[in-house]
Amino acid sequence: MAVGDIYRAVHARSLKDPEGFWAEQAQAIDWGKRWDKVLDSSRAPFYRWFAGGKLNACHNALDRHVEGAPGSNRADQTALIYDSPVTGTKKSFTYRELRDRVAKLAGAIASQGVAKGDRVIIYMPMIPEAVMAMLACARLGAVHSVVFGGFAAKELASRIDDCQPKLILTASCGIEPARVVHYKPMIDQAVEMARHKVSKVVVFQRPQAEATMIEGRDVDWNEAVAAATPHGCVSVQATDPLYILYTSGTTGFPKGVVRDTGGYCVALQWTMKNLYGVKPGEVYWCASDIGWVVGHSYIVYGPLIYGATTILYEGKPVGTPDAGAFWRVISEHKAVALFTAPTAFRAIKREDPEGKLLKKYDLSSFRTLFLAGERGDPPTVQWAQKLLGVPVVDHWWQTETGWSICGNFVGLEPMPIKPGSTSVPAPGWHLDVLDENGHPMKPGEVGALAGKLPLPPGTFPTLWNADERFKQAYLTEFPGYYKTGDAGFIDQEGYVSVMTRVDDVINVAGHRLSTGQIEEVLGAHNDVAECAVIGVADELKGQVPLGFLVLKSGVNRPHEEIRNEVVQMVRDRIGPVAFFKSALVVQRLPKTRSGKILRGTIQKMADNQPWTMPATIEDPVVLDEIEGGLKSAGYAAKT
Numbered sequence: 316m317a318v319g320d321i322y323r324a325v326h327a328r329s330l331k332d333p334e335g336f337w338a339e340q341a342q343a344i345d346w347g348k349r350w351d352k353v354l355d356s357s358r359a360p361f362y363r364w365f366a367g368g369k370l371n372a373c374h375n376a377l378d379r380h381v382e383g384a385p386g387s388n389r390a391d392q393t394a395l396i397y398d399s400p401v402t403g404t405k406k407s408f409t410y411r412e413l414r415d416r417v418a419k420l421a422g423a424i425a426s427q428g429v430a431k432g433d434r435v436i437i438y439m440p441m442i443p444e445a446v447m448a449m450l451a452c453a454r455l456g457a458v459h460s461v462v463f464g465g466f467a468a469k470e471l472a473s474r475i476d477d478c479q480p481k482l483i484l485t486a487s488c489g490i491e492p493a494r495v496v497h498y499k500p501m502i503d504q505a506v507e508m509a510r511h512k513v514s515k516v517v518v519f520q521r522p523q524a525e526a527t528m529i530e531g532r533d534v535d536w537n538e539a540v541a542a543a544t545p546h547g548c549v550s551v552q553a554t555d556p557l558y559i560l561y562t563s564g565t566t567g568f569p570k571g572v573v574r575d576t577g578g579y580c581v582a583l584q585w586t587m588k589n590l591y592g593v594k595p596g597e598v599y600w601c602a603s604d605i606g607w608v609v610g611h612s613y614i615v616y617g618p619l620i621y622g623a624t625t626i627l628y629e630g631k632p633v634g635t636p637d638a639g640a641f642w643r644v645i646s647e648h649k650a651v652a653l654f655t656a657p658t659a660f661r662a663i664k665r666e667d668p669e670g671k672l673l674k675k676y677d678l679s680s681f682r683t684l685f686l687a688g689e690r691g692d693p694p695t696v697q698w699a700q701k702l703l704g705v706p707v708v709d710h711w712w713q714t715e716t717g718w719s720i721c722g723n724f725v726g727l728e729p730m731p732i733k734p735g736s737t738s739v740p741a742p743g744w745h746l747d748v749l750d751e752n753g754h755p756m757k758p759g760e761v762g763a764l765a766g767k768l769p770l771p772p773g774t775f776p777t778l779w780n781a782d783e784r785f786k787q788a789y790l791t792e793f794p795g796y797y798k799t800g801d802a803g804f805i806d807q808e809g810y811v812s813v814m815t816r817v818d819d820v821i822n823v824a825g826h827r828l829s830t831g832q833i834e835e836v837l838g839a840h841n842d843v844a845e846c847a848v849i850g851v852a853d854e855l856k857g858q859v860p861l862g863f864l865v866l867k868s869g870v871n872r873p874h875e876e877i878r879n880e881v882v883q884m885v886r887d888r889i890g891p892v893a894f895f896k897s898a899l900v901v902q903r904l905p906k907t908r909s910g911k912i913l914r915g916t917i918q919k920m921a922d923n924q925p926w927t928m929p930a931t932i933e934d935p936v937v938l939d940e941i942e943g944g945l946k947s948a949g950y951a952a953k954t
């Protein structure tokens with residue numbers, strides 16, 4: 316047999332006989348009621364996996380590992396390790412302890428009136444209570460929506476209005492290396508701003524900052540849990556939503572990606588073995604944040620459903636305390652795999668280019684490094700590979716897909732790694748590269764990456780309360796396909812390289828942001844007549860946003876003042892995560908004759924890439940002015 320044959324056989328089968336393939340994988344999940352149909356296509360393009368089946372995700376993640384005869388269960392195995400260099404805390408919870416804590420918390424949440432199908436927003440830092448909160452919602456059949464702590468009150472308010480939660484779960488603060496982030500005032504502001512009225516907020520008080528409680532609305536977490544009786548798992552339909560996770564779209568308004576329950580559990584279970592190559596009982600570490608899809612799938616649900624031990628890390632790759640932090644965590648907890656973003660490795664490389672700190676630690680347990688969230692640039696991939704001496708697997712992900720679209724399935728069969736490529740499509744993914752007319756392109760040609768419908772289990776069935784937007788945004792441009800929004804190519808050997816987004820989404824330190832959304836904030840400044848935002852290449856973060864401001868005529872305030880104001884506005888309205896730090900004031904923006912701003916051309920200029928004068932440009936002189944502005948601000952230096 317040749318290398319790749321095992322993978323190819325599995326992949327081919329998943330496309331030829333998707334129902335047979337996924338029904339087989341579904342045996343590894345506990346079902347309350349077996350499905351009636353593996354794939355229900357009756358409402359295509361709204362496909363449903365495991366229709367008629369009933370289960371509970373929390374039962375699969377916790378209870379089933381605790382139950383069972385002594386000696387054959389995982390009750391006393393560590394389920395969760397909390398490692399927090401920012402607070403100097405380490406704690407671990409066995410499966411039994413975690414199940415018991417989650418059952419009590421579920422009881423507390425239920426006593427606030429939350430029942431199956433109700434939405435609950437979770438705005439919490441990386442503490443065990445946040446994981447418990449997600450699982451407690453799942454236990455009740457309630458739909459959680461986690462909001463990343465780096466988003467500001469306005470973003471929270473828009474999510475409150477969209478998913479209309481019955482309850483918010485929060486903590487008094489998050490801890491960034493340089494500051495304490497007070498969550499509660501942001502919650503208060505967001506609740507005030509939102510049209511949908513939230514009547515209850517449960518607050519976990521952390522010792523680093525005590526939150527002021529609002530009488531009649533706020534409930535103390537510990538008191539609520541102490542008074543609660545443990546709640547059992549509520550069976551839900553496989554097609555019922557487990558969570559909603561908002562992600563940047565092409566407009567200012569985020570998209571509520573819906574995740575169903577059954578297909579997701581099945582897909583995650585499969586990946587833990589076959590993609591990540593982990594065995595139940597081993598320690599798996601995903602150094603992301605529970606606010607992102609990667610955190611949902613591989614800090615919380617994947618490892619626990621599979622019976623592995625998961626690490627919850629409240630810290631950074633550098634500065635907590637140094638660039639050896641990741642090596643310490645791996646060696647101390649004997650992690651076999653680490654999943655992080657390339658930006659984290661670029662940060663480590665910048666601080667410790669020779670990897671000297673690695674020598675202090677024993678990484679003999681460590682087998683594979685997984686990267687995702689942004690393109691794994693070959694220099695970083697190669698640096699990591701050389702330093703660690705283990706395979707470095709770049710795999711391609713989206714919030715929408717819930718798990719990886721492409722990867723190197725090392726648990727199934729390791730295949731050669733090509734730095735810069737995300738290897739091969741996951742089971743169920745039939746990927747094509749399409750030209751602008753929707754025709755498949757030749758190997759090596761760059762075009763729009765699209766997946767043939769139906770997509771595999773675990774991918775999003777729709778957007779929350781927005782079936783039409785789901786169709787418009789993803790399914791209309793290329794009929795019969797899911798448009799990923801990414802461009803790239805597939806080589807002769809079927810390896811997929813993801814190069815760039817085709818829309819206005821940019822990727823800042825592995826975080827997905829919409830330039831359109833930032834433009835909406837800049838455009839709201841009193842002195843700004845017009846604006847544009849692009850992502851410029853950044854050595855550490857991959858990309859960072861850069862704004863261009865055209866001021867209203869007659870405005871003659873110092874540009875520096877206006878710049879500082881818009882920077883603050885983005886921080887206040889979107890949040891620090893947007894990392895919006897710079898804007899240039901320009902006389903005009905380059906546009907086509909039909910009025911479209913030539914963002915792509917400005918971006919190429921700023922990144923020092925070759926660019927051509929667009930034939931449709933309204934006035935070529937404007938581009939010269941922009942180039943001059945970029946050069947004097949230190950961009951486009953070598954052009």
Ligand code: COA
Nearest residue numbers: 464465491496603609656658659662687688824825891892
């Ligand atoms: N709550 C509140 N604020 C947060 C936050 C949170 N959970 N996470 C980040 N922020 C803030 C930071 O404090 C920073 O604010 P500042 O402008 O006041 O300094 C800002 O948001 C930007 O944060 P970040 O992008 O994390 O930059 P950084 O300089 O603090 O750290 C890295 C850089 C590379 C170390 C960091 O981005 C990182 O670890 N990235 C990996 C991302 C990842 O794993 N993504 C998941 C995809 S797999």
Ligand code: AMP
Nearest residue numbers: 687688689690710711712713714813827
């Ligand atoms: P998110 O929805 O936040 O997970 O971001 C998804 C986007 O990040 C994708 O559409 C890609 O643009 C980018 N991305 C994620 N993983 C990779 C990868 N391995 N290579 C290239 N781009 C990636």
